[in-house]
Amino acid sequence: MRIGVFVCHCGSNIAGTVDVAGIAKRALTLKDVVHAENIMYTCAEPGQAAIQNAIKEKKLDRVVVSACSPHMHEVTFRRCVDKAGLNPYLFEMANIREHCSWIHTDMPVATEKAWEIIKMSVAKARQLEPLYSNEVEVNKDVLVIGGGVAGIQAALDMADAGLKVTIVEKETTIGGVMAKLDKTFPTIDCSACILTPRMVDCSQHENITLMTYSEIEKVSGYVGNFTVDIRKKAAMVDWTKCIGCEICVQKCPAKAPDAFNAFLEPTKAIYIPFPQAVPKRAAIQVDHCRWFTQGKCRVCERVCPADAIDFEQKDEIVTKEFGAIVVATGLEVFPWEDYYGEYGSGKIKDVISGLQYERMLNASGPYGGHVHRLSNGEDPKTVVFIQCVGSRDESVNRPYCSGVCCMYTAKQALLTKDHVGMDTEVYVFYIDIRANGKGYEEFVKRVQTEFGVKYVRGRVSKLYEDNGKVMVRGTDTLLGEQVEIAADLVVLATGINAAPGAKELAQKLNISYDEFGFMKEGHPKLRPVETNTAGVFLAGVCQAPKDIPATVAQASGTASKVMGLLAKDKLKTSPMIAVVDQKNCVSCWKCIEVCPFSAPEKQELRDGTQKSHVIETVCQGCGVCVATCPVNTIALKGFPTDAILDQIEEVLQS
């Protein structure tokens, strides 16, 4: 056996704390190691060339690269050795950067640890065998979860490229949060004017299927071959008949909360979120409908010209096949009422969230764009904005910056002057102003100078009512003074939460997410829209808070990644899967019981006996069966048990 060891400096990332030259020399003392060298950047062109040369010249049959994490460059180097004619699975990576040089500062200590990590990798390399991957057919349909601007953008891009796309949206209409916004920063162009045409495109595109008022029930399968159960929620209205004429909504006698309008005013029990809804279809909120709660009424049924009302309608489960999945579940506005008692927990009428103010400003909102005090309907003379409500606040477990509040507050401040009049007093309490987009800083400057909005650097600690006003108690940290402002209207720059149910969805998709429910990208820089589950991609706020331009950009990026994936007719499957050595199989079928993917099957042999057999294209290579098999007759290719035992011995030998 002829093993080659390549130790990477990674500039000073590794060489700064590990004596790379030293361990490269020591590596030559290891059994079977016939070549060892240290290279400035193994992943760079010269580095890869050096590896390929060594393979050819020294007839290497195993390669160990000791550099960064395999999550970073395993693929790179597999390709590299493959080009040099070595089976890519005869390659092993030793992670001496993330797991060594970056977490230790003491040179001797780090060097010793790196040395042992390399020894372990060499030990494992000795046990490696060449592996050959299979190919599977690829289903070219794409599932987009979430019909906000991210989902819409990704869907349209992919549909235009000829892929069949299904959008699943939990509300009755697509459009998401952007559909609720009045204007968009920094250009102050109308949100609806940009979005609604795109929504219509989605509904009319031959390659796009809309499944609104639906949710993901179950996901199984793997890249190229996902099977998804989708729950179509009962709208109690037959959408094949409904024409969206809104007569039922006008006639319905029962009030119900209006989520679309951020609960400013009630809607009806049977509702259509907004006039430009796509699809424009009615649905009944059963827990507010008189028929469902009191057993009388049925007015909608009587007035419906299309006879579309169906009180017997039930949820139905639709099963579809997809080759790739795009997650675009977006956000929910931070529910500040549950966290900020000092701001009145929502009990003070004239203290509202940023989104509520958006709806108030919006001409198609519940007030036709009339900015006023909810307590008495008067125009506000003094309006105060408070930033970082539910952002950068560890006391409510939201340490992150929501990224959009600074800008939408500046926008709303400007619109306040625009709607109510330039003589309105507008204050913005801020900690830092984050305006790092194209034209953003200039926009904030205009708001401060041209529109005379007064920015106060400091946080507000208390809101309370005092003869008809909302008293705002804060500090001006630049003056080192407390300030109190008698406001008519207070708007909280409420931050961003991951969409409700995001964690549960991530679990169904087997992708990672952080403690706040934002989903984890494959790599922050190199694989920003992929996830660690092949075939599942991310777009928009579900990955992290971001504004509309960033969301749309990411959505298009995601679309192109999916197109890249589905451009192939067949996909190579990982050969690192389980195989049964049937001569020792005792047919206990434990493997069949434990396998999450039902990869093992009973196979009839010539002698009529039944033995376990793993279907290669179905096995995902988790190895649960391997650890479960009572007679140790299942092996996991790429992770042979002997390799693991040898690694353990190698560590403890010294």
Place this chain on the structure above:
Amino acid sequence: MTLAYYPGCSLHKSSAEYDVSVRKVLDVLGVEIKEVPEWTCCGSTPAHMMDHLLAQSLAARNLRQAALVGDELLAPCPSCYQREKNAEVEIHASDAFRAEVNEVLDKPYTGRVTVWSLPEYLMKFVGEAKIASLVKADLSQLKVVPYYGCLLGRPGELTGEKDIEQPMMMDLLLQAAGADVKWWNYKTECCGASVGMPKAEIQRVLSGKIIEQALAAGAEAIVVACPLCHVNLDLKQGQINKALGTDYNVPILYLSQVLGLALGLSGDDVLLRQNVVDPTVLVGTAIQKAAAIRVEEERKAAEKAAKEAAKAAKAAETAAKPAAEPAAAPAAPAAAPTKPAAEEAQP
């Protein structure tokens, strides 16, 4: 189990009305208490402003004494509660620190006593339901706001209060007692506390603001569970008026006084006369009003019932004539039950 009771210096003397009313209320609620033998001052604010070990040791001494009675200690004064709780938590968490404290004490504290504030104890060990079930006097016409002050809730990690900005314990207890509890956003703003002596102007401004907010919220009295808050709002209300040019005359009641009244104790039982701003008139009229309203409602209910009975009778008549008489008979009693039902509606 007997509850160890730590009155503390203020209740012991200047706030006797709090002490007495707490004891009486607990008695009515069937909670058996025993005063901590040979208790001494908890150290209050000054001690922990001078030295940490001093503060914790003074408190620990009382925990040690309380252990002679039992493992649950009630400290109605939030300042004492805060000090004792503080010591409890730190000492029980670290044996090293316990040792450090015991070095300073004459006899070591080896127990595990848990300290409770009054609202906390009532919520956890008595419950709103039981209080509501024992209510005798109708306080529905007594408009109050509960004022928690600083030390009942803050810091949440210590007191276990889930929402330190909008605590609800006192609200719930007062509602259980049948009082008309108003919502306000000033429950936990500071009244000035002990700074009332060295720096009176702070306290006057702060306390004044609290009274103003209470009135704005539509309350006629403020309910407190803290002798210091009481001194600042009640005893010093005159000074506040002088300093701020106001003419407030707002009774400041102790939680235990209101509960006591609701549970049927007399004004004298809960020492209403001890309060400097006299609450007797307000309380008296509130109770009378409630009684009057009840009478009025009963009358209305009776009328309504009578009318219905009559109507029913008529209906029966018209329904089954000529032989109507027997039909009318069952109709009347059928209507009758509405009357007592109406009465039930009044708590």
Place this chain on the structure above:
Amino acid sequence: MIRYDAQSAARTRDRLLKEVETDVRDCYQCGNCSASCPAAFTFDIMPNQMMRMLQVGMVDKVLDSKSIQLCIQCLTCTGRCPRNIDVAGIFEDLKTIAAGQGRDVPEHAKTFNEAFMNAVARFGRLPELYMMGMFYLGTMNPKMAMGDAGLAVPMLTKGKMAIVPRRSKGADEVGRIYKKSIEKAKAREKAFTEAAAREEAAAARAAKAAPAAGAHGAGASTADETEVTA
């Protein structure tokens, strides 16, 4: 022009980490503490400015401030800090440090605390009238006394006050507790200040001795560099 003193900053920071389990470096100057503070209008230094001063090592200024003496420990700042800093805890600790160092603090807070504790140490429980008397004597400020004298009437008539305080059982132990822990505190502060002095002397010597070399900012070299910039 102020002088940043990372040395004393680090020293105080470590101490606060130990005693209050809170790190002043967490402060990002939102000013919520100052906005929350009910007593801030009497402060000479705003709470958020105190945090800043601690970050850059202006420790003496903080220890001599009125603010730490006028803090009423309502804990609102701690409750609302978005970085979960125990601001009130820091104020409390600084106050005890100042007391332990026997600093001559402004305002009557010290007088009040001592009047209070002496009374408690003597009687075991707090004899309010006696304490008030001692306090106002301590302040040497008859006007203040007169201000509250009015209260005596209702207090006496309402039986809220005992003229002649009685000693309670356990008073002796309280006295001993007071004595012992204050001695400990004084000793602790002495040790701390001496250690600090030694440290600074050592650093100064190192700064002179070592030549300006060494990459990883070994104390001496950076000290030299700063002298260049200075």
Place this chain on the structure above:
Amino acid sequence: MAEVNNNQASGAATQGAAPGAGAATGAPDRDVKIVGIVCNWCSYAGADTAGVGRFKQPANLRLIRLPCTGRIDPLFALKAFEKGADGVLISGCHPGDCHYSEGNYYARRKFELAERMIHHLGIPKERFKWTWVSASEGARWQKVVTDFVEGVKKLGPREGKAL
């Protein structure tokens, strides 16, 4: 211009930096050696995240990467102890987050047994730990490793390899 004197600060910085360093160089007798077995998707990636974030850790841990904790045979832990490991740390995806949907559930059952088995073999339970660390929990990984290593250090190196 403010004059800056930050020698103490930088001193403190480097000093607090590597607990591992102090342990390795400081201790006269053999420093403890710990074998870690982690799943590829959550805990190995979590350790990567810790590295990228430069979350300093003691240097006593050597990691073995497997696709899933479900692949881990408790005997691996016994083997490690038999070969003289002073501690064994096993970590995977949080329940519900398994990349293979349920591998870590099977693993959990095994480890619960293994824990007892190892205890019966006379190895103090502080030397064996299994836990969950997700790919985004770099800080948590640092804490898990630091706490476990500190715990094992308290017990010191194991005398003799035999179980």
